[in-house]
Amino acid sequence: MQRHTIAILVNDQPGVLTRVATLFGQRGFNIDSITVGGSEEPGLSRMIITTGGDEQKIDQLMKQLYKLIDVITVTNLSENAFVSRELALIKVSASPSQLAELNAIVEPFRATIVDVGPNSLIVQVTGDTEKIDALLVLLETYGIIEVTRTGSMAMARSVVPVPASV
Structure with missing residues (x-):
């Protein structure tokens, strides 16, 4: 199983972290690590989540993340140098x-x-x-x-x- 690092830019609102973590759990992904903090834009936070899974399942997860309210962008950093x-x-x-x-x-x-x-x-x-x-x-x-x-x-x-x- 390949390790992936996913960056998610979200609105800084109560409950966003819970919705993201719940989606991972519902899709059968374990979160190896999660870091959340402010971003370069006021009112937005960036989540960095590491998890394991094959490419196809990660792609599906990313599509599901985009459907969540308050998610602005989702990037699989593992696809390129980071x-x-x-x-x-x-x-x-x-x-x-x-x-x-x-x-x-x-x-x-x-x-x-x-x-x-x-x-x-x-x-x-x-x-x-x-x-x-x-x-x-x-x-x-x-x-x-x-x-x-x-x-x-x-x-x-x-x-x-x-x-x-x-």
Whole structure:
């Protein structure tokens, strides 16, 4: 099953998120992640939803999304090149004496330690899903207490025109 990232531009109205999530459930799609926030246009929000499914079922889902009230546009970002990132906060069981050791682990991931307590610390990391998953594997040996992730945020890459050959 292929993973898809779908961007949905909607009117910023109560109940829109519920209607979209319900449609996914009714069509048998699991939402792997969902991120919703304001867009470049006041009064509109953008939802980024990751899910799995074959092309034909995703196309049908997108047609059904367009039928919902308050849905403006639906784009399957997975059809072209796109940039995807998420943010994670990871609370790890550790003492202050392990700070340098843990810093050496998180530094190659361009992650930072944002809080240090007597028995734990919190790591902040941004990147694609695979990068965050890889860091989690390395931190498991210390004992992960809690993880919170934003879900994927995504945007289509800019298309650079190819000069015509003469």
